[in-house]
Amino acid sequence: MELNEMPFEGDRPIDGYGPGFFRIGGVAHEGALAVLPGEVRQWGGWEDLETLLNARDRIDVIFVGTGAEIAHAPAAFRDALEEAGLGVEVMASPAACRTYNVLLSEGRRIGAALLPVG
Template identity: 65%
Template sequence: MRLNEVTYTDAVPVEGYGPGFFRVGGNVFDGAITVLPTGVASWGGLQDLSPFEDQEIDVLFVGMGAEIAHAPQDFRQALEARGIGVEVMSSPAACRTYNVLLSEGRRVGLALLPVIAQAE
């Protein structure tokens, strides 16, 4: 088996996450974020469509937190009307999928709701 180092171009991979935060491109971001070709930014959640205007991406992976949940229909419809496919999954799965497709040079974006620590 031959292993090659993954080289990312201008976009940055998700390096890790934990209760309420994500580590992207060597920086830690608290709360919900977007990871797009234009950079990493805080995100207002599923009602905030502004980060996705004028983005040249084919697919947006939406991480819904620790568990998969449905995205609101109006959120999905608004993005699909802009020509952006929407794939909803848990935030950990969205991070992994985004990183793989990013490493392949695909035009992808990521919108993440944080994984919240559960009380024991």
């Protein structure tokens, strides 16, 4: 098997995660996060639509990490983001981190809203 390093230009990849934290660009951040073009900030969870909607002119798709296991996003949350023209992909946080990194390396207009694992 051949392994290739993924190039990242501009925004930082999600390097890792663990109980209650995510490491982005080598810096550990605690709690739920919004990883958006040019910024990493605390995310208030399902009720915090404003943080994500404020980035709608910079992203096309938001990956929503629901923690260690996949869970359904509240209908009002998904509806508000889709109404604003954002694609919403809900998955467990580990899968959201991996998917975010792959699409980031391709130069896509993406963001991630992540609930911590464990």
